[in-house]
Amino acid sequence: xxxxxxxxxxxxxRQNAVLEQALKLLVDGGEKALTTSGLARAANxxxxxxxxxxxxxxxLLAAMIAHQASxxxxxxxxxxxxxxxLLREHLETFGRDLLEVLSGEVSLALNRLAIGQASREGSxxxxxxxxxxRRQIDRRAIGxxxxxRRAGLLRFTDADSAYHTLYGLIVSDLHVRMLLGExxxxxxxxQAARAVDAFLxxxxxxxDTGGAQRASAGR
Numbered sequence: 172x173x174x175x176x177x178x179x180x181x182x183x184x185r186q187n188a189v190l191e192q193a194l195k196l197l198v199d200g201g202e203k204a205l206t207t208s209g210l211a212r213a214a215n216x217x218x219x220x221x222x223x224x225x226x227x228x229x230x231l232l233a234a235m236i237a238h239q240a241s242x243x244x245x246x247x248x249x250x251x252x253x254x255x256x257l258l259r260e261h262l263e264t265f266g267r268d269l270l271e272v273l274s275g276e277v278s279l280a281l282n283r284l285a286i287g288q289a290s291r292e293g294s295x296x297x298x299x300x301x302x303x304x305r306r307q308i309d310r311r312a313i314g315x316x317x318x319x320r321r322a323g324l325l326r327f328t329d330a331d332s333a334y335h336t337l338y339g340l341i342v343s344d345l346h347v348r349m350l351l352g353e354x355x356x357x358x359x360x361x362q363a364a365r366a367v368d369a370f371l372x373x374x375x376x377x378x379d380t381g382g383a384q385r386a387s388a389g390r
Contacts, residue, residue: 182238186224189214190238193231198280205231229295236303239278243268245311253322255377259367261315266341266363269308273346274355282350309334327374336373340366 182190192214196204210231211218225231245265272278281304285297313334319325327333341363349355356362 182234185216186234187238189216189221189224190235193235194239194277197235197284198276202284229299232296233299233303236281236299237307239272239281240304240307242272243308243311245308245315253318253324255324255375258315258319258322258324259371262337262367262370263360263363265312265315266337266366267359269338269341270345270356270359270362273342274349274359279349282346286350309338312337324376325374326376333374337366337370340369 189210193205193210196210196213207218207221207228211221221231225234243265245261281296281300285300288296313330316325316327316330316334316337320327320330325333345356345362
């Protein structure tokens with residue numbers, strides 16, 4: 172099975188449980204502990220099932236990373252209209268989830284491992300993290316922002332640039348500091364709320380009592 176997945180895959184509850192076990196093995200024992208035989212024993216499944224579900228080792232790593240990325244919620248389209256309140260709620264949920272995932276032992280272990288392998292010829296972990304982790308999160312978050320613009324709630328000329336503004340406001344230099352061993356934030360919700368407030372000051376569109384739209388400060 173190829174590790175080149177263009178969309179966020181959907182895993183069954185059983186597959187999710189296996190991926191969680193794989194991530195635990197990686198955190199507890201490092202890359203050497205993540206073997207097909209070891210995972211089959213730890214997850215109480217057959218090696219044949221692992222190959223059927225995830226393919227080769229790269230496929231397993233890609234699935235593990237995609238599973239982590241799926242924990243960052245963004246926005247599921249529905250028949251209901253996207254309101255300013257819902258947009259803020261979705262943005263804050265995204266920010267909180269992003270901080271919680273980035274500060275977790277699993278993501279820190281994956282990123283430290285990828286950094287350690289960056290100069291090694293043939294190392295694929297960094298590329299997998301970008302393609303199946305960061306880019307999947309980026310794509311879904313930009314989808315939320317595009318929905319906000321279509322609803323007349325956000326104003327920007329370039330979605331990618333606006334998104335990276337939001338990402339920078341949420342994460343700042345926190346991820347680098349955590350990778351270096353500094354503890355994560357005690358209140359991810361407050362950090363997310365502050366970041367969204369600042370983002371909406373830059374790109375939000377409000378409505379006055381007469382119903383006319385106006386761009387907020389700094390548009």
